[in-house]
Amino acid sequence: MIENQSGTLTNEQLVELAKDLIDDYAELQNVKTDDLVKILSSADKNSDMVYTMLTSKYQIIEMKFRDGDWTPINDKGTGVTGTVPASKLLREIAVDGISYQLNYNDYEHHGLTDNILYFAVNSFATYDVDWIYKNVKHYSDLVNKHYCDFSYAKIYQYMHFKDHDEFEMGLLDDMVKIYDDQIKCDEFYMISEDKAKRILPCDRKVMWDLMYSDAAKKH
Numbered sequence: 001m002i003e004n005q006s007g008t009l010t011n012e013q014l015v016e017l018a019k020d021l022i023d024d025y026a027e028l029q030n031v032k033t034d035d036l037v038k039i040l041s042s043a044d045k046n047s048d049m050v051y052t053m054l055t056s057k058y059q060i061i062e063m064k065f066r067d068g069d070w071t072p073i074n075d076k077g078t079g080v081t082g083t084v085p086a087s088k089l090l091r092e093i094a095v096d097g098i099s100y101q102l103n104y105n106d107y108e109h110h111g112l113t114d115n116i117l118y119f120a121v122n123s124f125a126t127y128d129v130d131w132i133y134k135n136v137k138h139y140s141d142l143v144n145k146h147y148c149d150f151s152y153a154k155i156y157q158y159m160h161f162k163d164h165d166e167f168e169m170g171l172l173d174d175m176v177k178i179y180d181d182q183i184k185c186d187e188f189y190m191i192s193e194d195k196a197k198r199i200l201p202c203d204r205k206v207m208w209d210l211m212y213s214d215a216a217k218k219h
Helices: 011-024 033-044 049-055 086-104 114-122 129-134 136-142 150-160 165-177 201-211 214-218
Strands: 059-062 064-066 069-071 083-085
Touching: 011 033, 011 049, 011 086, 033 049, 033 114, 049 086, 059 086, 059 150, 083 086, 086 114, 086 129, 086 136, 129 136, 129 201, 150 165, 150 201, 165 201
Parallel strands: none
Antiparallel strands: 059 083, 064 069
16 A cells, blocks of 8 residues: 555645745755746646655655765664655655756746746656655665665665674664554554555565564564
């Protein structure tokens, strides 16, 4: 099950999101709030990107640069470096596309023309949120960021470290912590859509496997 991505934002929510983006990203500091609301509103009519940028509860791993490499593993080797909302990546994809098109089409000189609006909207509204969730590392690389999912962290651990049991228990603990409530193993695949849990669908099998692993049984 995935979180419900249907629906559109109210005008108040669009204004809230536009102000957040302008405040948080230097690339948009010279964009008028009303113009960014128009871009977001137009995109929201045809894409789930805008709605999910404000409402997503999923979490992804923010990698850290250590020993010459970007790693999802903490410095103790017992879990992940830390998590951030997946909406942060979605926003950065949108900001990257919008800012590029505004600069390329000389928004500062022309203002928000219909032509600029079209290209700004299509710079990010064509992305499929579910596909981004399934390819977090790839899409973060596209905008020169460093995020990944728990699946990637587990693969990274196996490729770079010899000892796995302690890490796997740390990984399981990290995943359980980002749930609103503790869950039982047999409830894992029966999470209702109206209770938007914070583990990505692509990571749920990882958590399931860890819960039933030999390391977990010994824990």
